[in-house]
Amino acid sequence: MFYLFSVFLAFFLAFLLITKKDKSSADLILAIWLSAIGLNLASHYMLQTGQYTIYPSFVFLGFTLPIVYGPFLFIYVKKQTSPESFSWKYLLHFIPFLLSNLLFVKFYIAPFEERVDIFKHHGSGFENELLIRLYAIYISGIVYVVLSFRILYRYRKNIVQQFSNTEKINFNWLLYLIIWIAIIWALVLFVNTDIIYGAVAVFIIWLGYFGIKQVQVFNQPAVSFAGQPVLSPVSEEEEKKEDIVSSDRKYQKSSLTQKNIDDIHDRLTSLLLNEKPFVNPNLTLNELAAMLDVHPNYLSQVINSKENKNFYELINEKRIEEYLQIISQPESRQFTLLSIAFDCGFNSKTSFNRNFKKYTGVTPSEYQKN
Structure with a gap:
């Protein structure tokens, strides 16, 4: 039942993304990825319950789907941190998945009874192909997790050059996605299949909770994580x-x-x-x-x-200067300090307190006492 619930949740979340108002291309990528995970979990459930005797080709196809986890993660992170429009070159990342399935063409075209018999004998006759598939999964996960971390790291490092407020730019959503996939791939390398698919099922449940409850990925209009394109004034090497x-x-x-x-x-x-x-x-x-x-x-x-200074530091310094100038005037006493801070451009109390202390060396309350 646990696997079935996760399968249902994966497709339900994909449905929410597809029917979401003002959805972005990143939303569609995540929806397809969730559908692939749902199919992968469904194939594992069918294997566990002996239903491979009814749908051998579907279950076998599900075994190759983990190869697409990495590409979907990479493309999703890239779309969330870059203003580039979707490019068909992204489809090149799925060539290993197609090649992996081409290795098993003889299985897919074999008579029904023969396919079931191959399952019963644990892939007898396809030992080398299964080994290649396994290494493809290993390599794909490791490579794409590293690439995704790299994209997010570079984006986070450069964001203060573009935005004056970063509180609402949710890095945690993307960071946690990458960490989850990294954990799943660590399990792929070292533990048995049931634990791996258990982790994938928990991942879907977490994704549903965090995506809906914390960052509203599934039920709010698309939010730009990347902002507008800002090209580097130096070469990529520099x-x-x-x-x-x-x-x-x-x-x-x-x-x-x-x-x-x-x-x-x-x-x-x-x-x-x-x-x-x-x-x-x-x-x-x-x-x-x-x-x-x-x-x-x-x-x-x-x-x-x-x-x-960078752009973020300059703008917030000007906001603090404006705040100090306003509170020095007697007529400002009819307003709360936080409302004045908001009028100066801050969008949260946390952001205001942090920047105020950075600029003055004391907290707003300490400054007021002095």
Whole structure:
């Protein structure tokens, strides 16, 4: 019953995603992935209950479905952290799944009784093919978990260059997905099949709970995790080394002259002082760049080189300065401190407290006492 419940839940969650309002391509990818997991669990249940004697080909096909877990994870994470439109090149990731099944063409075209007999003799006659399938599952899981971690790590590291508030950008959802698949693959390497499929069933239950209760993946309009595209002003090779190079080295291939940098910085300073765009809690680098009529990459370079800060730090510093200026006025006493913070562009108490202490060295309550 446990497996059947997980199968039903997998298809139910896929149905919620397909019928979801304003669904994204990432939602459809997750729906197909959930359906594949549901079929995989169903085939294992049929094997456990002896129903392979009725549906031998379906059960056998289910044995190869774990190969697609990794590609679906990778593509889903990529779509959630990148504004790129869906590309048919993603289908290339499923070639190993097709090749794996081609190895068993002789099984699929064999007479019904022969297919059942192969099951009864634990894959007799297909020992080498089954070994290849097993190693394909091992390699696929390990490679795609590493690639998915890499994508999320790079995205998280660069997000402060693009957003002024990061609280609502839910990294945990993607991070937990990757960790779950990593755990399942660790089990694949070291424990028996029943424990593995038990973990997959628990994964589906967790995914349903966390996706609905915590981040509303299944019942809210699609949320952009990635924001707008911001292309790197440096080569990809240099970007990989950005942790160990100076700011000057990072932007050495930029076409901006020092005069351009000074001009953009002057206009930025004037804009922040007079128009105060930072009071918009959802302000992004792209939006600020549009106000200045410059490319987001160049604006990011100017902020980094002239202010020695990233976009997130600069905007939140301006919000704190605005907050301190407002509370210094007697008429502000009729408002709560938190409402003033929200008016300055903060979208949560946690974000305000953290940035306030970073900027002033004390908490808001300590500052008020002094």
